[in-house]
Amino acid sequence: MVVSAALAVGLVTTLITNPRYEWGTVNEYLFAPDILRGLRMTIILTVVSMLIGIALGIVLAVIRLSPSKLASGLAGAYIGFFRGTPVLVQLIFWFNFSALYPKVVIGIPFGPEFFLVNINLLITPFVAATLTLGLNEGAYMAEIVRSGILSVPEGQTYAASSLGLSRLQTLRKVVLPQAMRVIVPPTGNEVIGMLKTTSIVSIIALSELLYSAQSIYTRTYETIPLLIVVSIWYLLATSVLTFGQQYLERRFGRGTTRTAPVARFQMLRNAWGMTRREAGVQ
């Protein structure tokens, strides 16, 4: 206790007194247009990739749980492949996809060509990035959604079927809403993970937050202050996401406690109070 307190005091002291942190420079770049543009790209990448990942994850999970051995096996292979290879390798692969297939011709073999797609133009860094992150995320989301679906008792499916609901209706109206309680918390972690993972696309020169900072500090050599700027934005964004996650958890917890469900606004206020209290305790 005493040791950690001493360490904390020491750390704070150096943060303030060590001039090499260059807090003035941090302040100068925190709202620089290039940095804000980078932040915007990071957020867009995160949102688009997560949307692809979630949609893909739901589809894959349903296929994985389908009675067809073949379909289930194929979904399993997809999940295994994307979880088994580093996302960085996948990124470089997609970025160089045009080396594999420079052109794709859509038409009848040996017959007329209808379309000629130039892959080089099609796969821009942004497309390569969202494709990589989205397809990769799909594999992880599939496992999360699958465990969510499996957490819903079989009786629910029987009850829905006995009322005449189709498989899809049962999934949408009965199973997935209940699976949400299990799906939301790890998905929140995935979003936070994704936000940070987007930084790897800086290697294909896509101007997200990290790359924007790198472009500046390779010119000015203010490496540390710019990395602090980047970290501050990542921290802020993850804090906002954590708050959103808690709100969603409460929302999908409906029907699991004996207390009456509270109105949305009330819930939001409670969630806010809760985070402040938790923060206060720590």
Next chain:
Amino acid sequence: MMGQAVAHTYSARREGDFMLQAHDVHKFFGSLHVLDSVSLDVAKGEVVCIIGPSGSGKSTFLRCINHLDKIDAGRMSVDGRLVGYTERGSRLHELPERDLLKQRADIGMVFQHFDLFPHMSVLENVCLAPVLLKRRTKQEAKAAAVELLRRVGLADKLQAYPVQLSGGQQQRVAIARALAMEPKLMLFDEPTSALDPELVGEVLVVMKELARTGMTMIVVTHEIGFASEVADTLVFMDRGRVVESGDPRTVISQPREERTRTFLSQVLS
């Protein structure tokens, strides 16, 4: 194999009078012969109670009636139509999903553990299927649901969530939910087995009331009192077979088969 009462009704009634006709139905789970030549006819408006030891295939039989489980051999028809199949010539073809779902919607089912949808209010539970399957508009469905819930004595619980209700109340909602589709046939799978003793009565009252309105009901139950009071026919199943069936009071007081006698003495003690 079929009980006398069934044989009797066979001669007395015509085809169109039957709600359920099961003939020589077989069902296997792997090598387990769960239903072994089960035959049962249920007339329109009849209440049939099924009793039997655990694992004798009662739930499986109910699930086969609305095709939640598929039968492996035999014939099963509800209201004169084969369950899950159509017959062209002498060949059976599986029904397309849309027709199968329509068939299922006409058969209500109530489960041992209620299986209400916990993320929906009582009203939403009852309205879900009629609205989703376009049987009714939202307004109509709501009005009908309110009326049904009033009938089962839960008019004051419309906005409650299932966890906020007692087991007996939940089961009554489950009955209303099934009735909302206006089924021709109601299946009950041990509707009171998961309830505390003091809550059993309120559910049985609702079921008796339903029987009085002329609903055709097949009830798997261990409530011998209910069976002898309400049922027209009592069926005893053991190891996938219908061992004995007939007038409930006769079966209970003078069982013909040794296995029935043993089972009854266990249940009644």
